Amino acid sequence: MSQTxxxxxxxQEDHHLSRQLNLRDLVLSQVLTxxxxxxxxxxxxxxxxxxxxxxxxxxxxxxxMAVAVYYLNRELPLEGGLYVWARRAFGDTAGFLVAxxxxxxGLFVIAFLLFQIxxxxxxxxxxxxxxxxxNHFVVLPTLAVxxxxxxxxxxxxxxxxxxxxxxSGAAMMTAFALLIVAPFWAYFHHLPIHYxxxxxxxxxxxxTSLALIGQIIFAASxxxxxxxxxxxxxxxxxxIGLSIVIASPIIVIMFILGTSSVLAFHELTHSTIxxxxxxxxxxxxxxxxxxxxxxxxxxxxxxxxxxxLGAASFIFTGVTRLPMAAGWDHLIPGxxxxxxxxxxxxxxxVLVSSLFIAALIVLGSAGARAVQAFNLLNNSSTEFYxxxxxxxxxIPIAGAKLLRKRIPLWATALCVVxxxxxxxxxxxNAYPFDxxxxxxxxxxxxxxxxxxxxxxxxxxxxxxxxxxxxx
Numbered sequence: 001m002s003q004t005x006x007x008x009x010x011x012q013e014d015h016h017l018s019r020q021l022n023l024r025d026l027v028l029s030q031v032l033t034x035x036x037x038x039x040x041x042x043x044x045x046x047x048x049x050x051x052x053x054x055x056x057x058x059x060x061x062x063x064x065m066a067v068a069v070y071y072l073n074r075e076l077p078l079e080g081g082l083y084v085w086a087r088r089a090f091g092d093t094a095g096f097l098v099a100x101x102x103x104x105x106g107l108f109v110i111a112f113l114l115f116q117i118x119x120x121x122x123x124x125x126x127x128x129x130x131x132x133x134x135n136h137f138v139v140l141p142t143l144a145v146x147x148x149x150x151x152x153x154x155x156x157x158x159x160x161x162x163x164x165x166x167x168s169g170a171a172m173m174t175a176f177a178l179l180i181v182a183p184f185w186a187y188f189h190h191l192p193i194h195y196x197x198x199x200x201x202x203x204x205x206x207x208t209s210l211a212l213i214g215q216i217i218f219a220a221s222x223x224x225x226x227x228x229x230x231x232x233x234x235x236x237x238x239x240i241g242l243s244i245v246i247a248s249p250i251i252v253i254m255f256i257l258g259t260s261s262v263l264a265f266h267e268l269t270h271s272t273i274x275x276x277x278x279x280x281x282x283x284x285x286x287x288x289x290x291x292x293x294x295x296x297x298x299x300x301x302x303x304x305x306x307x308x309l310g311a312a313s314f315i316f317t318g319v320t321r322l323p324m325a326a327g328w329d330h331l332i333p334g335x336x337x338x339x340x341x342x343x344x345x346x347x348x349x350v351l352v353s354s355l356f357i358a359a360l361i362v363l364g365s366a367g368a369r370a371v372q373a374f375n376l377l378n379n380s381s382t383e384f385y386x387x388x389x390x391x392x393x394x395i396p397i398a399g400a401k402l403l404r405k406r407i408p409l410w411a412t413a414l415c416v417v418x419x420x421x422x423x424x425x426x427x428x429n430a431y432p433f434d435x436x437x438x439x440x441x442x443x444x445x446x447x448x449x450x451x452x453x454x455x456x457x458x459x460x461x462x463x464x465x466x467x468x469x470x471x
Contacts (some may be wrong), residue, residue: 151316
């Protein structure tokens with residue numbers, strides 16, 4: 001463990017990145033990153049224990065995450081975010097591996113998000129478009145166009161990208177607003193709905209409920225992601241922390257009340273929850289299988305597609321900044337850090353990241369075995385992110401003394417709780433909650449892939465630095 005943090009690379013301060021993000025942009029980006037539409041369906045699978053589980057998740061994970069990001073960003077408001085914090089706290093090797101895990105996580109999430117779009121579109125159109133998701137001659141060119149658009153937007157920079165992210169965050173909030181008011185519409189029309197968002201019940205004592213709890217604990221992750229773009233934010237040491245304070249109550253309300261709506265309408269209609277698209281399904285149940293219900297279901301799908309594209313764009317932006325920051329610190333070739341002469345964005349990093357995502361898209365479309373490999377890698381991506389969070393929570397506990405002593409003792413105590421909750425989630429993420437996959441082989445594959453990807457990253461890092469030392 002390094003007790004003296006690596007010196008900051010002066011180039012981080014000298015590259016003159018364009019500071020585009022103001023407080024409004026940061027708040028909307030926090031909502032966009034943290035709130036996902038499928039989580040309210042998974043949480044509703046816990047029944048009336050969902051509120052207690054959400055409160056538990058916010059206590060043991062979200063609050064420690066918010067506190068850790070607030071204080072670490074205040075001390076080190078630099079481009080690269082968690083990568084920079086881990087490097088200063090634990091040294092170059094740990095910093096690189098944190099960046100590697102976030103980068104790998106981001107690539108798989110982007111590919112997964114893009115794969116959702118054809119299915120969501122066909123669901124929005126109706127049975128006439130049911131053939132689209134399985135037609136590679138339509139899906140692959142569409143995804144290629146979308147990926148190209150993401151890459152061009154990333155090169156253009158946050159001057160354009162922030163408006164996409166803002167629109168997407170607003171679309172997500174609108175979709176949840178419709179979901180949250182739906183029970184009151186039902187009350188107004190005298191439907192016998194049982195809407196009790198503040199009931200507290202213990203969850204069932206079975207492996208599936210335990211696996212769902214593990215998923216829900218980590219559902220509200222993502223507050224630290226905006227710090228990757230601290231060098232492109234206005235007054236980042238103040239505004240990123242303030243964005244956490246403003247966005248947090250909005251996020252809590254969206255998750256708890258949104259889940260309560262999903263649960264209420266599924267209990268009313270005795271229907272099975274669609275874990276992939278719970279919000280459109282719930283609004284169709286709320287407003288009926290008629291013109292009004294169809295309109296709201298299609299509107300929600302449209303809003304969620306905007307959110308998917310915006311989230312993919314935002315995550316892609318962060319993915320391309322990590323190699324840039326690591327290149328500034330000479331941990332990877334400086335080629336990754338070269339900036340576009342006009343837009344001051346890492347165009348080479350954009351190119352490499354785009355190629356990796358394209359390869360993942362092809363892998364996910366190349367037959368049954370390839371699809372299984374893609375799904376396995378996607379399941380493992382959450383483990384990559386959890387490893388990065390373990391490093392973040394460890395900084396106030398065991399990081400370099402110069403950084404650790406500037407964090408209050410009560411915040412360090414919260415980070416201990418966050419570390420244990422993340423470790424618990426890391427273990428539970430290797431358990432399948434679908435009652436289909438065999439638990440032990442599933443866990444062995446997920447943890448094996450996680451280990452393999454990190455060994456590849458470590459080997460790349462050692463090879464790069466051995467070559468640099470001998471040059």
